[in-house]
Amino acid sequence: MVTIKDIAKIANVSHTTVSRALNDSPLIKPGTKKKILEIASQLNYTPNYNAKSLVMQRSYTIGLFLTSITQGTSSSFFVETVKGVNQIINQNYNLFVRGIDDIQDYSMIHNKRFDGIILMSQSEVDDDFIAYLKDKEIPCVVLNRDIGDQSIINILSNDREGSTQVVKHLLQNGHRDIGLIEGIKGFKSTMERREGYLKALIDGNVPLKNEYIIQGNYDMESGYNAMEKLLALDNPPTAVFCSNDDMAIGAINAAFAHGIRVPDDISIVGFDDIEFARYTNPSLTTVKRPIEKISALGAKKILEMMNTEDPKAGEKIFVETELVVRQSVKPVTP
Known part of the structure; x- marks a missing residue:
C-alpha cells in the first residue's frame, strides 16, 4: 500500500509538504502541488482516512x-x-x-x-x-x-424586505384586501414575513384586517386549509400572500377545488421560489430566497x-x- 512517505521520497520533499498538497493547502506552491498530485495519481495513492484522522486529530x-x-x-x-x-x-x-x-x-x-x-x-x-x-x-x-x-x-x-416587496406588488395591481397565510408559529422567518406584510400595508395606507391573517405550518396541506378559511369569509380577500411556496401551492389547489380561478378571481403569491413554482398552473409569482x-x-x-x-x-x-x-x-x- 502506497503511503505519504513513499510519495515524499519520490518527490524529494517532506511528508508534511505531501500532506499539504493532498489537502489542497494554500501554503504550498502550485508547481510543487501539481508535481505531488501527479506522483500520487501514478502510484494510485488512496488516503487512509482512519490513520489520517488520528494523525491530524480531525474527524473529517x-x-x-x-x-x-x-x-x-x-x-x-x-x-x-x-x-x-x-x-x-x-x-x-x-x-x-x-x-x-x-x-x-x-x-x-x-x-x-x-x-x-x-x-x-x-x-x-x-x-x-x-x-x-x-x-x-x-x-x-x-x-x-x-x-x-x-x-x-x-x-x-432579508425576508422582511422580500415580503414587503411582494405585497407591494399586489398593491400596485390594485389589491387592497390582502390575506396572509403564515408559517409555523415561533419561527423567525414567520415573524419576519409578517412584519414585511404589515409594513407594505402601512406604507400603502391599507387598514389591517385581522381575519385575513391565518396560521399555516409551511406545508401544502396547511396552505390548502388556510385558504379554505379565507374563502369562507363574508368578504374574502382578492389576493393572498403565502409565507412560502409550498403553502401557496396548497392555496392554489384549494381555490381550484372551490371553482375559484387563479388569478382571474383571486391572486396568490408565495415566498422562496422553489423549483416547482414555475411549473404550477398558473406559474407562481414569488420571492426568490436563495x-x-x-x-x-x-x-x-x-x-x-x-x-x-x-x-x-x-x-x-x-x-x-x-x-x-x-x-x-x-x-x-x-
Whole structure:
C-alpha cells in the first residue's frame, strides 16, 4: 500500500509538504502541488482516512443541523439546504445531517466527532445549541436567522424586505384586501414575513384586517386549509400572500377545488421560489430566497474556518431576495 512517505521520497520533499498538497493547502506552491498530485495519481495513492484522522486529530466530518427536519421544514427547503452544502464539501469529508430536536443529549456533539458545524437555524430555540457549540469551541456557521451574535458567522436573506416587496406588488395591481397565510408559529422567518406584510400595508395606507391573517405550518396541506378559511369569509380577500411556496401551492389547489380561478378571481403569491413554482398552473409569482446559495456560502465559510489557524471573527452576511413575477397575479377590476 502506497503511503505519504513513499510519495515524499519520490518527490524529494517532506511528508508534511505531501500532506499539504493532498489537502489542497494554500501554503504550498502550485508547481510543487501539481508535481505531488501527479506522483500520487501514478502510484494510485488512496488516503487512509482512519490513520489520517488520528494523525491530524480531525474527524473529517461536518455536521449540518436544522432546527427540525420533521416539523416546519418543507421538503424543498431541506433539499436546497443539503444541495448547497454538498456542492462545496468535497469527498474528503463526511456530511452528517440531523434535526436538533432529535438530539437527546448534546454531549454527543464534540470536536473529536465534528470538525465544524453548519446550522440552518429556524427558531430561537436553537440558541442553547449555539451557546453549547461556542462553549465547546466547535467552529460554527449559522444560516437563515439573525442571531445577533457578532462572534459568529451569520448568513441570511432579508425576508422582511422580500415580503414587503411582494405585497407591494399586489398593491400596485390594485389589491387592497390582502390575506396572509403564515408559517409555523415561533419561527423567525414567520415573524419576519409578517412584519414585511404589515409594513407594505402601512406604507400603502391599507387598514389591517385581522381575519385575513391565518396560521399555516409551511406545508401544502396547511396552505390548502388556510385558504379554505379565507374563502369562507363574508368578504374574502382578492389576493393572498403565502409565507412560502409550498403553502401557496396548497392555496392554489384549494381555490381550484372551490371553482375559484387563479388569478382571474383571486391572486396568490408565495415566498422562496422553489423549483416547482414555475411549473404550477398558473406559474407562481414569488420571492426568490436563495437557500442553495446561502447554504453553499455557509459551507465555504466553515471550510475556511476549519483550515485556517487563525480564523476570522464573526460577520453578518446578507444574501438579497428578489421578486419573481409570473402569472398568479392579476390587476383587480373595480
